[in-house]
Amino acid sequence: MTATGLTATGLDRxxxxxxxxxxxIVSAAWDLARATGxxxxxxxxxxxxxxxxxxxxxxxxxxxxxxxxxxxxxGYEEFIGWMDAEPPTGDALARARHFAHRFFQFCTxxxxxxxxxxxxxxxxxEPSPESYAVALTALGRMDAQMAELGITDPDAPDxxxxxxxxxxxxxxxxxxxxxxxxxxxxxxxxxxxAEVAPDxxxxxxxxxxxxx
Amino acid sequence: MTATGLTATGLDRxxxxxxxxxxxIVSAAWDLARATGxxxxxxxxxxxxxxxxxxxxxxxxxxxxxxxxxxxxxGYEEFIGWMDAEPPTGDALARARHFAHRFFQFCTxxxxxxxxxxxxxxxxxEPSPESYAVALTALGRMDAQMAELGITDPDAPDxxxxxxxxxxxxxxxxxxxxxxxxxxxxxxxxxxxAEVAPDxxxxxxxxxxxxx
DNA sequence: GCACAATTCCGAACACTGTCAGGTATTCCG
DNA sequence: CGGAATACCTGACAGTGTTCGGAATTGTGC
Numbered sequence: 029m030t031a032t033g034l035t036a037t038g039l040d041r042x043x044x045x046x047x048x049x050x051x052x053i054v055s056a057a058w059d060l061a062r063a064t065g066x067x068x069x070x071x072x073x074x075x076x077x078x079x080x081x082x083x084x085x086x087x088x089x090x091x092x093x094x095x096x097x098x099x100x101x102x103g104y105e106e107f108i109g110w111m112d113a114e115p116p117t118g119d120a121l122a123r124a125r126h127f128a129h130r131f132f133q134f135c136t137x138x139x140x141x142x143x144x145x146x147x148x149x150x151x152x153x154e155p156s157p158e159s160y161a162v163a164l165t166a167l168g169r170m171d172a173q174m175a176e177l178g179i180t181d182p183d184a185p186d187x188x189x190x191x192x193x194x195x196x197x198x199x200x201x202x203x204x205x206x207x208x209x210x211x212x213x214x215x216x217x218x219x220x221x222a223e224v225a226p227d228x229x230x231x232x233x234x235x236x237x238x239x240x
Numbered sequence: 241m242t243a244t245g246l247t248a249t250g251l252d253r254x255x256x257x258x259x260x261x262x263x264x265i266v267s268a269a270w271d272l273a274r275a276t277g278x279x280x281x282x283x284x285x286x287x288x289x290x291x292x293x294x295x296x297x298x299x300x301x302x303x304x305x306x307x308x309x310x311x312x313x314x315g316y317e318e319f320i321g322w323m324d325a326e327p328p329t330g331d332a333l334a335r336a337r338h339f340a341h342r343f344f345q346f347c348t349x350x351x352x353x354x355x356x357x358x359x360x361x362x363x364x365x366e367p368s369p370e371s372y373a374v375a376l377t378a379l380g381r382m383d384a385q386m387a388e389l390g391i392t393d394p395d396a397p398d399x400x401x402x403x404x405x406x407x408x409x410x411x412x413x414x415x416x417x418x419x420x421x422x423x424x425x426x427x428x429x430x431x432x433x434a435e436v437a438p439d440x441x442x443x444x445x446x447x448x449x450x451x452x
Numbered sequence: 453g454c455a456c457a458a459t460t461c462c463g464a465a466c467a468c469t470g471t472c473a474g475g476t477a478t479t480c481c482g
Numbered sequence: 483c484g485g486a487a488t489a490c491c492t493g494a495c496a497g498t499g500t501t502c503g504g505a506a507t508t509g510t511g512c
Binding site: 065067068147148149151183186187189190191192193194195197198201208209211212215216218219220222223 | 277279280359360361363395398399401402403404405406407409410413420421423424427428430431432434435
């Protein structure tokens, strides 16, 4: 019976099932990557985890890179959601700290996701330049928030990106689970704001530029 | 004839030859890594490059990680040599910039070496914690130079490490061969100095601490 | 000079990886 | 029910790091 009404037709159900399996594979890939590291993810293990052979996974993803890509997309959406979940309050410094800390928390709470999203460390895999740029731009919420803060320094996004990813990488590499570097995020946010928008920090007459 | 005088005995010659081959292997490993990427280095290719089978390489290094380790050590010595080659001159800001730029130049001139030395991105390989810590500490020349600059802020090494590696990674990933991020190293050095040792920058009365 | 010992080096193989080719079983449509 | 599409499998290929066992080379002590 080919239902034309509210119930899904066979083809729709087929597509739905396919999409569900794809999601299940990606989810299993996350679990596996979190357990064994991003480079420890193998197609055979992944297949076993969803109840099929590795070769069958290729019915849903053309290659391992496509799985990485799906993971990247999912991680990126989680990232956006997390960064936008709590609107910042307070003065400029408080808001800068807000985003810096939120980014830091997001990354350190799941190092594998951080590695996939913001470090380019998987041998064959390169996220599409656009999505990567978007992720990096979103990193410091440059577009909206920085403009809203009145920051017009064109180097602000780059500096923010570099400092935050640097601190995060050091935290994950040298003090996983600790709080050694989290404190520094605070100082970094203040430092950065003082550099790219000193007027927002203290209403005193601006000091002479330190640039050469 | 077992010479006891100046000429090398057989055993010595043996050890010397062994050391020479080891050096040749490490050198070939660098060439190969630079050509194909650090993860593209294979034992078979490496063996072929020095005129032997991959299995024979194991007569000189117990594992691939031991080769990485030898590369790490060599790279670290190059790093120290480079950083100490030119003594800094001028005021505090000029000297901070000197080291920041020298580090940046060292890293961007050979991304593979940078990756091996300062990023922990090789799946199985972990440099010994001591050597890694030494490399990171040396990164900003914390021990001698920073003390000489009168910087006593305990967070200074960590912040310097994070900011410089962050900037370098971004340069290499997003603008290889360009000069986009080199400018920012300048600002970062000034920014950092202003944070960890404001007194060295301007002799004006210190502003209130920005820390929470 | 010659036997002994240590050191290279190599061929074969193991367990692993991502991936492709083909065949079979299931599922859905008309 | 027949036909078509999809899902899943077995088998295999080329690559990886690494181990084993034997053969060739080299240096030493007698």
